[in-house]
Amino acid sequence: KEAQKEDSEIWTIVENLNKQVEFCLDDYICLVEFAYNNSWHASIKCAPFEMLYGRKCRAPICWDQVRERVIEGPEMIEVTNAKVAVAKEKLKEARTRQKSYADKHRRALEFQT
Template sequence: KQHFWWSGMKRDVAMFVSKCLICQQVKIEHQRASGLLQQLDIPVWKWDEISMDFVTGLPRTQRRHDTIWVVVDRLTKSAHFFPIRKDYSVSRLKFSTAFHPQTDGQSERTIQTLEDMLRSCALEWTGNSDDYICLVEFAYSNSWHASIKCAPFEMLYGMKCCAPICWDQIEERVIEGPEMIEVTNAKVDVAKEKLKEARTRQKSYAD
């Protein structure tokens, strides 16, 4: 720049280097080329496969909890939020599955939603937040999910959730016995099809 400069010089230099045969033969590419997106298989049944992560750095509650353990079902997108302490050991958490270093970004996306909900509720919570985390979980489970095209609660239990405020307004027919099994299987099949569509869409974005 001490001797030569013009508007857009950096862009022009980059374009020249990218088309220079000698540069391509001699210069070393320090960044590995991105490969194709390798996705995980779709689970066979509810809660067969889970993903998990932790939300840390939260204000300590009256029960000395400062972390939320997030566990998500990969098929129905249902989630559980457990208040814990950051210094809990693995034996204290009682993990029952081996560690598998695979991820589909599901826990990270759920945590983003959880953090947004926590920030929205923080100003309204005037007591022990441990007592309110169950309400956040309830709200999340009844929120529409793009991948399965319905709420996780509906996908998990095969019916829409009736909030207490609606109990005197909604009279849904009770499903029992074989019909319940048939409806549940149909819901699972729908979930798998929706997840296949979402996987195809996400792979087209990544590749």
């Protein structure tokens, strides 16, 4: 009975922690997304934001460094399509590199029946 009581208490604590984590996650999910989009990714060799927009993201710390806008309308679509093509090419290179590495270390498996 003592062990069951301890297990019950532990599970109560775990449930309470889970509720707190869910509550906190809602508050910080936008910060997690911001961090992901502005972190360097090995496959594309830059941050996703930088790949898409051609510049580093202006965080609130550097909002005073505003430059003049130069791309509008159809030009923006062309530039974005070009950047997507570059990203796809870099991902293809990364996939090929990873496949090559996996193929070098692959070995045949034999099973006894």
